[in-house]
Amino acid sequence: QEAGEECSDGEIVVKFSHVTNADRHPKGIAASLLAERVNDEMDGTMCVQVFPNSTLYNDDQVLEAMLQGDVQLAAPSLSKFETFTKQFRLFDLPFMFKNIDAVDAFQNSEAGAEMKDSMQRRGLQGLEFWHNGMKQFSANVPLETPEDAAGLKFRVQPSDVLVAQMEALDASPQPMAFSEVYGALQTGVVDGQENTWSNIYGQKFFEVQDGVTETNHGVLDYLVVASVDWLDSLDQDVRDQFTTILSEVTQTRNSESAAVNQEAKQAIIDAGGTVRTLSPEQRQQWVDAMKPVWSEFESDVGAENIEAAQDINASS
Amino acid sequence: MDVVLLFAMVIGLLLIGVPIAVSLGLSSIIFLLVFSDTSLASIAQSFYQGMAGHYTLLAIPFFILASSFMSTGGVARRIIRFSIALVGHLPGGLAIAGVVACMMFAALSGSSPATVVAIGSIVIAGMRQVGYSRDFAAGVICNAGTLGILIPPSIVMVVYASATDVSVGRMFLAGVIPGLLAGLMLMSAIYIIAVKRDLPRGEWLGWGEVWASARDAGWGLFLVIIILGGIYGGIFTPTEAAAVAAVYAFVIACFVYRDMGPLKHEPESVAAPYVQPSGERSIGAAEAPSQLGNNYTLMQKPWALVTAFVHRDVRDTLFEAAKLTVTLMFIIANALILKHVLTDEQIPQEIAGAMLNAGFGAVMFLVMVNVILLIGGQFMEPSGLIVIVAPLVFPIAIELGVDPIHLGIIMVVNMEIGMITPPVGLNLFVTSGVAGMPMMKVVRAALPFLCVLLVFLVLVTYVPWLSTFLPTLFMGPELITN
Amino acid sequence: MSGSSRSGLGRAVNAFEETAIAVILGLMTLVTFANVVLRYGFNETLIWGLEVTLILFAWLVIFGVSYCVKITAHLGVDALINVVPSRPRRMLAVLSGLICCAYAFLMLKGAWDYWAPFAALQPTEGRWFPLGFAEGVRDRAFYVTDQVPMLGIFRWLEPTINYGESYEKLPRVIPYAILPVGAALLLFRFVQATVDVVRGRRESLIVSHEAEDAVADAARANREE
Numbered sequence A: 001q002e003a004g005e006e007c008s009d010g011e012i013v014v015k016f017s018h019v020t021n022a023d024r025h026p027k028g029i030a031a032s033l034l035a036e037r038v039n040d041e042m043d044g045t046m047c048v049q050v051f052p053n054s055t056l057y058n059d060d061q062v063l064e065a066m067l068q069g070d071v072q073l074a075a076p077s078l079s080k081f082e083t084f085t086k087q088f089r090l091f092d093l094p095f096m097f098k099n100i101d102a103v104d105a106f107q108n109s110e111a112g113a114e115m116k117d118s119m120q121r122r123g124l125q126g127l128e129f130w131h132n133g134m135k136q137f138s139a140n141v142p143l144e145t146p147e148d149a150a151g152l153k154f155r156v157q158p159s160d161v162l163v164a165q166m167e168a169l170d171a172s173p174q175p176m177a178f179s180e181v182y183g184a185l186q187t188g189v190v191d192g193q194e195n196t197w198s199n200i201y202g203q204k205f206f207e208v209q210d211g212v213t214e215t216n217h218g219v220l221d222y223l224v225v226a227s228v229d230w231l232d233s234l235d236q237d238v239r240d241q242f243t244t245i246l247s248e249v250t251q252t253r254n255s256e257s258a259a260v261n262q263e264a265k266q267a268i269i270d271a272g273g274t275v276r277t278l279s280p281e282q283r284q285q286w287v288d289a290m291k292p293v294w295s296e297f298e299s300d301v302g303a304e305n306i307e308a309a310q311d312i313n314a315s316s
Numbered sequence B: 001m002d003v004v005l006l007f008a009m010v011i012g013l014l015l016i017g018v019p020i021a022v023s024l025g026l027s028s029i030i031f032l033l034v035f036s037d038t039s040l041a042s043i044a045q046s047f048y049q050g051m052a053g054h055y056t057l058l059a060i061p062f063f064i065l066a067s068s069f070m071s072t073g074g075v076a077r078r079i080i081r082f083s084i085a086l087v088g089h090l091p092g093g094l095a096i097a098g099v100v101a102c103m104m105f106a107a108l109s110g111s112s113p114a115t116v117v118a119i120g121s122i123v124i125a126g127m128r129q130v131g132y133s134r135d136f137a138a139g140v141i142c143n144a145g146t147l148g149i150l151i152p153p154s155i156v157m158v159v160y161a162s163a164t165d166v167s168v169g170r171m172f173l174a175g176v177i178p179g180l181l182a183g184l185m186l187m188s189a190i191y192i193i194a195v196k197r198d199l200p201r202g203e204w205l206g207w208g209e210v211w212a213s214a215r216d217a218g219w220g221l222f223l224v225i226i227i228l229g230g231i232y233g234g235i236f237t238p239t240e241a242a243a244v245a246a247v248y249a250f251v252i253a254c255f256v257y258r259d260m261g262p263l264k265h266e267p268e269s270v271a272a273p274y275v276q277p278s279g280e281r282s283i284g285a286a287e288a289p290s291q292l293g294n295n296y297t298l299m300q301k302p303w304a305l306v307t308a309f310v311h312r313d314v315r316d317t318l319f320e321a322a323k324l325t326v327t328l329m330f331i332i333a334n335a336l337i338l339k340h341v342l343t344d345e346q347i348p349q350e351i352a353g354a355m356l357n358a359g360f361g362a363v364m365f366l367v368m369v370n371v372i373l374l375i376g377g378q379f380m381e382p383s384g385l386i387v388i389v390a391p392l393v394f395p396i397a398i399e400l401g402v403d404p405i406h407l408g409i410i411m412v413v414n415m416e417i418g419m420i421t422p423p424v425g426l427n428l429f430v431t432s433g434v435a436g437m438p439m440m441k442v443v444r445a446a447l448p449f450l451c452v453l454l455v456f457l458v459l460v461t462y463v464p465w466l467s468t469f470l471p472t473l474f475m476g477p478e479l480i481t482n
Numbered sequence C: 001m002s003g004s005s006r007s008g009l010g011r012a013v014n015a016f017e018e019t020a021i022a023v024i025l026g027l028m029t030l031v032t033f034a035n036v037v038l039r040y041g042f043n044e045t046l047i048w049g050l051e052v053t054l055i056l057f058a059w060l061v062i063f064g065v066s067y068c069v070k071i072t073a074h075l076g077v078d079a080l081i082n083v084v085p086s087r088p089r090r091m092l093a094v095l096s097g098l099i100c101c102a103y104a105f106l107m108l109k110g111a112w113d114y115w116a117p118f119a120a121l122q123p124t125e126g127r128w129f130p131l132g133f134a135e136g137v138r139d140r141a142f143y144v145t146d147q148v149p150m151l152g153i154f155r156w157l158e159p160t161i162n163y164g165e166s167y168e169k170l171p172r173v174i175p176y177a178i179l180p181v182g183a184a185l186l187l188f189r190f191v192q193a194t195v196d197v198v199r200g201r202r203e204s205l206i207v208s209h210e211a212e213d214a215v216a217d218a219a220r221a222n223r224e225e
Ligand code: NA
Pocket: B105, B106, B107, B108, B109, B110, B111, B147, B148, B149, B150, B151, B152, B153, B154
């Protein structure tokens, strides 16, 4: 019903285009919640219209449209920002963060704030990080050691880091539209994929895979962005009220993300899906196999950012 | 309401002879300029992304190309020979064989008019020579040709899948049973008429001819195995299957059938390359092999392996397929612009809301969809119509519990019927051209069989099982993740 | 059916357009096919294959539309214009030609406005009619494709538009360049077609269905029999 919001005259219309469903996906829920609160608390001033399910733009087109001024809010996954600033490759690097709390701590640190501001010269302002969660591997054969993944075809998002990560496992990375993945896994065009528990459950990937291995090897998060020009066009008090609501919504939803993923994981088990956990030795094998990717991208993400992330891992 | 003005403008422009694509695009641009703040640049972005952002639609040029190689390669003639060998001896045999041939060609081609041209230009003339009336022959082919978009592969299904994010593989599987059923219903109708009117029948040519013709047509029909087997066997995505099919069809046309390319023997005078009906036998057993004998073998001209890629026939086939792709995609891309503008203004939600508030049930809803499509089909190219209508009705269908695959098949069958109903029907035009008959005569000729298809539409609408059984069997229950 | 090419130049342009269109489709097919072969034969993949094919698909259509205007291949509805007398029919054809020109003109402005920032150029001012060039619009020359490798022949773009920063991937300015080019060609062909209608050298801008050429061939063959 947020999607059908009729804005009244004089309200600042905020089009928020995203690619997931509006009521079950963590991002969709957060977007709907944001729209609900803004439309309620800023009635007469601002009006958020949510366009879910890629009905208006996909993740690739939405940033172009934002720079053009045709859409005001978006929350693409972090790898979409690599063309703007290579620092964002940090989040794709395997085993960079211990868990979602470490991710959260990094994003809320000075380094995280700098990243949000790092695209200003390109015209984008990062507002808030939204969690989906930690990524797991699934495949049509049991994955316990990195050797099990060798020779398999994995669907990955089109990102250099993720391609390098799969090549480090001697697996073959396959770019593929998200909507194609279920069919491709089912028929065997690709053997496996990496995703968060909530995506694996929401897209029913576990139904067409041998099992899911709890690797927590990467992070799938989103960055809520707006264009610098649009933000500058807002009155200071309007902008403040809006960013306050956005930040409250972010806190509410992000604090629930761990629970959401736990529920999804349990739902997979309840539905008869196989979930494999790794022993510390097995996990170390995965780390040893994939961590060499870091050095390849160190100059892109900045050694100081890697250090900051590792400090957070160690202290939490 | 604004949206009424928009559609009125589209129809007005269409009627005065503006190309379909421009009618859709210009109306969308004007609507955007008047009612929204969105930039003109977004129109250009939508246009570019109509192709570059739709991986699914990429199957269309490849299926068109495969079909072009198959038409040029003379597959139609071999399929017809095989069909006659199978059913030519039944009452109304040649007519029934025409339906069988249309069904087989439909399994190679994604479009209905292509099916009518390929099969009709040979069979209609053949039927007249053995004593069928021209009306009867035209009526049969005009109707059977519509199966081109119901039997997979199908361009219209690819467009539906792309517009609604359902799987192309599922849509293709869903078309199999309805396609066979529609073919059977048409053949039964012919059989009954043939027995009543004592229409001519051919001779049974023996299992030897069945075997020989099957082997000859087999190279072409193997394409079906590549497409369906490849998709469901997990070898390729549907788009890749289409590309592989195109390459396969190129190899068959150039190196096996040798009806085109460097190994084709060029006769002194080249008149009407693949339409030579001079009596029933010529469309039957004798002709295809005799022509083959004149062609070169790869042993004689081994360099053909290289020259085939730059041969004039190959270039021309690529060009013809590309031209058709361009004209279809120009319409589809502009329909996508219209869809984008409508979404930007939240029109689909408004319409969906209005329809749901009106309290329609699933049945009333499907009847309405049928009516909208039958009317829309008078003005619009089927793929463009699907792009516009699907996003409007899809959310409502989900809300009312209609299976998305079932809805897709209903839409395809509607498109089929639209093709053979006046005033504007793609297959009517094509048949009228191929058979050399005035439009109104074709309309009358098609009428008895149109009734069969209308009964079929009711069946498909009320028996979802026909559409959903195979996809569920092979690919599990439909899941709606959006 | 070929365009009305009398001069040698006209023929050369025709041949170029037809060959380019055929080659683009051929490349799309080969790249996709090659990726299937690589996947099964060598467990490899051309990571840029899909994106390049999609770019070629856009190029095929956006470049091809103007040629299809030239050879009158675009589909339309001729039910009404076929039943009106010839004078009003001609008027309607001129009108629809002008409407097509308006469409191409607006598309050209949109295409320029979209593409220009990627080329570090300025979009135009004005909602629908270009009123000169804008000033100070932030450029998007940094914006690269997802996976397409940078080609050496485009290195000159780095100092020209990207402040000397090197491109790791092909910048989007290259694939998107087809938009202003295609829209300009489309406008040119529509103007040409409209002039032809006015001069009585052409009846309309549409064909009624996609198989008209094939049907004409078949009908001719049936007559000869
Ligand atoms: Na078909």
